[in-house]
Amino acid sequence: AALRASIGADQRLDATHDHLALAVPAARRQAEAADLLPVAERRLRAAETAAREAFAAYLTAADARRTVSRRRLAGAAAELARGLVGGAPCTVCGSTTHPAPAAPDDDHADESAEITAQQHETAAEKRRADADAVVVEVGGEVARLRAAAGDHTPAETAAAVDELTAQLSAAAAARARLPESQSRLAEAEQDQRLAAERLDSSVRRSCALAAEVAAGRTAASDLRSGLVDALGESLDIDGCQGHTRRCGEVVGAALTAVTELCSARTVHAAARQRADRSARRHGFADAESAQSAALDEATREQLHGGLERRSHQADRDAEVLADPQVVAALAAATPDLDALAAAERSAEQLHDGHRGDLSTAQHSAARLDELSAALSSRLAEWQPLRRTQEVTAGLAALAEGKSGDNTLHMSLSSYVLAARLEQVVAAANERLVPMTSGRYALEHTVDKTAGDRRAAAGGLGLRVRDEWTGEVREPSTLSGGETFQASLALALGLADVVGYECGGTQLQTIFVDEGFGSLDADSLDEVMDELDRLRDGGRVVGVVSHVDAVRERIPAQLRLVKTRTGSAIASAS
Known part of the structure; x- marks a missing residue:
């Protein structure tokens, strides 16, 4: 019961x-x-301040x-005047005389x-x-x-980790103990079944023996009573039993001798039958005929010697x-000399033909x-070209x-475009x-774009990192509005990069x-706010x-209407 209770507890664990x-x-x-959150919040506050x-x-x-x-624009005339040369035409009006060139102000830029x-x-x-x-990242x-x-x-959270770790250790220990406990329980149940079976067998055997003893005692009592009634009270039962045993032994010995005699007769008859069959196989009527035809020792030796000589001659x-x-000569017919x-x-003719073939x-x-020597020479000359070709093909x-x-x-x-x-x-x-409230950010990846099956299509892939869920997604999974935001951000980013590459010149x-x-x-x-920041x-x-x-958010507008002759500006504000 204790073992079953222990197994039940381990199974629950x-x-x-x-x-x-x-x-x-x-x-x-x-x-x-939870441990890292306070540090990250301090970093966020510092990043927001920065x-x-x-x-x-x-x-x-x-x-x-x-x-x-504005200061340079205000002093543009003076800046142009500095470049005037007497007798040279003005770049603005074309006059060769410059009666009153503008002078720069004190704060001219x-x-x-x-x-x-x-x-x-x-x-x-x-x-x-x-x-x-940095604010977005943090x-x-x-x-x-x-x-x-x-x-x-x-x-x-630390207390929860400790508690769960202790529970997991207990469950792991229970899982480790469970197979041995179940094996011990199965062995105990098997031993219990075998003991019960042996007990039942012993009880049945005991009952049977008890019944046999009672029956034997009853039979012996009845037999003794019958003998006393038949022979009288003065009968010596023990002496009669001893005489009866001795008689039984004599009768048993006689029966054994008779049995052995019958067995010997049976063996003799079987041997006689085998001898008769063997004699008939060798051409005699029965065993007695074969025995009467037996030769003496000298005759048998003489006949045996002659038989061996003929046998050796037959082998040769x-x-x-x-x-x-000999076999071929006996089987062959008479040769045809022609x-x-x-x-x-x-x-001879075939031999002559083969001789000509050999010369050829x-x-x-x-x-x-x-030709082999020439080919080896050409291959030696070709090897440098082959190595150059291999290097070129590998490159x-x-x-x-x-x-x-x-x-x-x-x-x-x-690879070059990936840097850009x-x-x-x-x-x-x-x-x-900012357009997505800090949720989405683009990531460059060298992996292939989804759906691109080309062998060397890597290097120009994009992924979208969702800061709210921590997942990295394919751009194709964005909604229509999110796709527009990402496309607009890429277009503006491309314009910024082009501007930087052109010496800081912006696309105005x-x-x-x-x-x-x-x-x-x-x-x-959010999109309109970003466009307002650009403006x-x-x-x-x-x-x-x-x-x-x-x-409603654009102050300066041009309204176009479609007409039969084409589109036209209907109004401007």
Whole structure:
């Protein structure tokens, strides 16, 4: 009973083992997240402070650049006047006389000052973007840690880990004990069944023996009573029993002798029958006839010697007859001499033909030796070219992304473009993160894009990192509005990278054609805020849309209507 109770307890613990094996790592992750959350929150507060300071510095630099631009524009006439030369035509009016050239003001800004201000603004904008990226990154980490830690403190999560670990250890120990306990229980049950069977057998055997003893006692009592009644009270029963035993022994010995006599007679008759059958097989009527025809010893020796001599002679004759030449001579017919002569002439002609073939073959072999030597020489000359070709082919396969040495399976063009794509993705994330409230960020990957089956298609793939769930997704899984936001961010990022590559020159005019209809109200506000920030930075943003909410936020508009003669501007505001 105790063993069954122990097994039942172990089975209940074993049933919780798999669940606990999954729960303990999850609890440890939760505890780790709870420990890291305060540090991440402090980093987030510091990053937000740095982002605010970077934004304020960017606004200051932008105002300074605009001020310098206005000062240079105000003094543009004086700047042109510095380039006037007496007798040379003016680049503006074409006159060769310059009666009153403009003089610069005290606060006039030249081209170098504007370039310096522009560089300061660009550097400040980069610092602001870097700070915003850090805020987004740390904010995503804080969101992930908060989701992982839940509402629990580090002490609570540590206590939960300790408790679950202890339960898992107990369940593991129970699982380890369970097979041995079950084996012991099965052995005990088997021993119990065998003992019960032996007990039942012993009880039945005891009952049977008891019944036999009682029956024997009853029979003996009845027999004794019968003898007393038949022979009287003076009968010596023990003496009679001894005499009876001695008589039985004598009778048994006599019966044994009779049995042995009968057996001997049976064996004699069987031997006589075998002797008669053997005599008949050798041509005699019976065994007596064979015995009467037996020869004396001398005659048998003489006949045996003659038989051996004939046997040896027969063996020698058989060997001679078995010789292949004797067999062939005996089997062959009488030879045809004319036919043999004709065969000889044919053989000589065939021999002559083979001799000519041999000469031709020798000549061909000599020619093949010459060609082989020439081929070896040509191959030796070709080896450097072959090695050069192998190197060239290997380099081409490596550049095409088809070589086994190219572990990334990227073509050279994809590898070069991947560096630019990383810059575009970094610039795009500066737009996409604010547009999606910090949820989505793009990642460059060397893996193939989903659905691309080309052998060397890696290097230009994109993935979308969802900071809310921590998952990395294919761009094709985004909704229509999210796809528009990502596309807009990539286009703006590409424009920024192109501007940087052109010496800091920005694309001052940007057009966005449609795509707003797939956005919900919140997403539309975030996209429009990003476009407003571009416009505040000095760029001209043109939007082509039929969405009313977009028209309400754009102050300067051109309305187009379709007519039979084509589209026309209906109004401007």
